[in-house]
Amino acid sequence: MLRLVNVNSYYGLVHVLKNVSLHVNKGETVTLIGANGAGKSTTLRLISGLQSVKGGEVTFEGKDISRISAEKLVKLGIAHVPENRQIFRPMTVIENLELGGYLLYKENGKKELGKTIDEMFARFPILKERENQLAGTLSGGEQQMLAIAMALMCRPRLLLLDEPSMGLAPLIVKEIFNIINELKDQGDLTVLLVEQNANAALKIADRGYVMETGKIIIEEDAEALMKNQEVKRAYLGHDKREMWEK
Amino acid sequence: MEITNQDFSNLLQYIFMGIQRGSIYALAAMGFNIIYNSTGVINFAQGEFVVYGGLMMVSLTMTMNLPVPVAFFFTVLFVMLIGILMERLTINTVKSPTVLRLVIITIGVSIFLEGIAMVSWGKNSHVLRHFSSSETFEVFGAMILPQTLWIIGILVFIALGFILFFNYTMTGKCMRACSINRDAARLVGINDRKMVMISFALSAGIGAIAGIIITPIIQMDYGRGTMLAIKGFGAAVVGGLGNSVGAIFAGILIGIIEAFGAGYISSHYMDAIALFFMLIVLFVKPSGIFGSSEASKLKEF
Ligand SMILES: Nc1ncnc2c1ncn2[C@@H]1O[C@H](COP(=O)(O)OP(=O)(O)OP(=O)(O)O)[C@@H](O)[C@H]1O
Numbered sequence: 446m447l448r449l450v451n452v453n454s455y456y457g458l459v460h461v462l463k464n465v466s467l468h469v470n471k472g473e474t475v476t477l478i479g480a481n482g483a484g485k486s487t488t489l490r491l492i493s494g495l496q497s498v499k500g501g502e503v504t505f506e507g508k509d510i511s512r513i514s515a516e517k518l519v520k521l522g523i524a525h526v527p528e529n530r531q532i533f534r535p536m537t538v539i540e541n542l543e544l545g546g547y548l549l550y551k552e553n554g555k556k557e558l559g560k561t562i563d564e565m566f567a568r569f570p571i572l573k574e575r576e577n578q579l580a581g582t583l584s585g586g587e588q589q590m591l592a593i594a595m596a597l598m599c600r601p602r603l604l605l606l607d608e609p610s611m612g613l614a615p616l617i618v619k620e621i622f623n624i625i626n627e628l629k630d631q632g633d634l635t636v637l638l639v640e641q642n643a644n645a646a647l648k649i650a651d652r653g654y655v656m657e658t659g660k661i662i663i664e665e666d667a668e669a670l671m672k673n674q675e676v677k678r679a680y681l682g683h684d685k686r687e688m689w690e691k
Numbered sequence: 692m693e694i695t696n697q698d699f700s701n702l703l704q705y706i707f708m709g710i711q712r713g714s715i716y717a718l719a720a721m722g723f724n725i726i727y728n729s730t731g732v733i734n735f736a737q738g739e740f741v742v743y744g745g746l747m748m749v750s751l752t753m754t755m756n757l758p759v760p761v762a763f764f765f766t767v768l769f770v771m772l773i774g775i776l777m778e779r780l781t782i783n784t785v786k787s788p789t790v791l792r793l794v795i796i797t798i799g800v801s802i803f804l805e806g807i808a809m810v811s812w813g814k815n816s817h818v819l820r821h822f823s824s825s826e827t828f829e830v831f832g833a834m835i836l837p838q839t840l841w842i843i844g845i846l847v848f849i850a851l852g853f854i855l856f857f858n859y860t861m862t863g864k865c866m867r868a869c870s871i872n873r874d875a876a877r878l879v880g881i882n883d884r885k886m887v888m889i890s891f892a893l894s895a896g897i898g899a900i901a902g903i904i905i906t907p908i909i910q911m912d913y914g915r916g917t918m919l920a921i922k923g924f925g926a927a928v929v930g931g932l933g934n935s936v937g938a939i940f941a942g943i944l945i946g947i948i949e950a951f952g953a954g955y956i957s958s959h960y961m962d963a964i965a966l967f968f969m970l971i972v973l974f975v976k977p978s979g980i981f982g983s984s985e986a987s988k989l990k991e992f
């Protein structure tokens with residue numbers, strides 16, 4: 446469904462993505478893990494069109510998307526939930542959802558927009574309770590749910606999630622991951638998930654990539670990754686003693 | 692000292708005069724804010740929109756004898772087109788827009804427009820008929836022009852329209868979204884460049900209206916743009932950049948201070964007093980009277 450081949454990207458003169466290749470098949474959940482500054486967020490920004498591609502190719506459902514701007518990619522069915530909960534903080538929860546459904550509104554009108562917002566409220570009841578509250582005053586977990594709900598408003602086929610668990614209590618992380626799983630079970634959604642929390646991510650993923658300083662260094666099934674010694678040492682953060690004792 | 696009726700009448704007279712001038716600064720400031728919120732840039736050509744509004748209205752009503760409402764409509768449309776052209780031809784074509792580059796472009800456009808206005812309308816001032824009677828009427832001894840009421844009424848009307856537009860229409864919400872977080876706005880499918888264009892159109896339209904309603908009182912010539920822009924900019928800054936409710940209050944406040952300065956001190960110092968006041972505000976509270984330090988975090992129209 447999504448395929449990156451030898452993609453490079455720069456911030457000014459800094460070469461942040463070096464020949465990155467990865468693919469996500471339809472219906473899969475794929476996770477991209479790696480240390481801080483490895484280039485995970487940049488990879489997602491590049492797929493969603495916020496970051497420009499220098500060399501290499503990016504295709505979505507067979508179509509070259511490397512030159513298409515972010516606002517047009519949403520129309521093609523790619524939704525990106527960026528890191529740090531990029532919601533519209535001075536606006537109310539319902540306004541945020543309306544904006545999330547901007548394209549839906551443009552194409553199908555107000556009625557469809559209202560219907561989809563109700564669907565989101567059904568899935569995230571906490572947002573319904575906070576309907577008229579300013580988004581910036583929501584708790585971290587609520588903001589993350591709002592960010593995901595906004596992305597779902599335009600009925601994407603590929604969902605790019607950037608560290609949805611960042612700064613959240615384990616219980617909330619679990620809830621959010623449950624929701625992601627549910628979404629997948631219900632519709633034909635494909636997910637590319639970037640995470641620091643490799644443990645949680647690998648549990649819901651089918652496959653995973655490990656990224657280090659702008660390069661993909663490992664690609665494997667999620668289960669295999671969980672057992673991979675190097676991944677364990679670097680990203681899963683447990684079994685340290687086991688390693689030393691060997 | 693005893694306060695006489697005459698003193699009270701004078702005070703009232705100055706207040707009305709101040710509100711009248713201040714309404715224009717408020718409108719100019721709102722124009723600044725719309726573009727500032729969508730691009731982060733101060734549009735130095737804002738004063739030119741006001742001048743073109745006034746001069747075009749003069750041509751349509753005084754030369755072509757169109758009725759006021761019709762001329763009003765076409766003048767606003769004409770100036771909005773100038774705003775759109777300005778955005779499409781200059782701002783939108785910049786490959787890597789930085790604030791400095793864009794500001795310099797707006798200065799260039801301002802000089803260009805001023806030149807065109809001089810060539811088209813000449814150097815002399817132009818008179819515009821008042822919307823209704825030009826006879827003053829008396830309120831507690833103060834002499835008020837009907838045009839003053841038109842100005843205040845139109846300011847209120849525009850302020851209400853502004854609130855409705857930005858809070859209740861999808862386009863208004865999209866513009867707010869773009870100014871709050873441009874990347875996030877693009878990720879929901881909003882075309883940010885189009886929003887910038889709309890902001891130039893709106894800003895030009897508001898500037899045009901300011902020019903149309905003030906010209907019967909001050910007369911308009913091609914070179915007035917700069918001073919109007921400075922006062923409007925002052926109002927925008929004093930009100931807290933980007934904050935339009937603040938801009939309206941600050942605009943009227945500056946207008947009243949000017950009128951008091953002219954009335955109680957000397958009309959020679961009128962501009963100086965207004966500028967002095969703006970500088971004081973900037974020294975004491977750089978974020979503006981109505982701006983909070985939170986403003987940058989919660990940037991709103
Ligand atoms: N706007 C920017 N300008 C310049 N350099 C940047 C910018 N954004 C990111 N970088 C650099 O690009 C590299 C990759 O950043 P990126 O945000 O993709 O990492 P990441 O893997 O998402 O890290 P984290 O897990 O901390 O979110 C880093 O070295 C970072 O400093």
Ligand SMILES: [Mg+2]
Nearest residue numbers: 485486487528
């Ligand atoms: Mg990141």
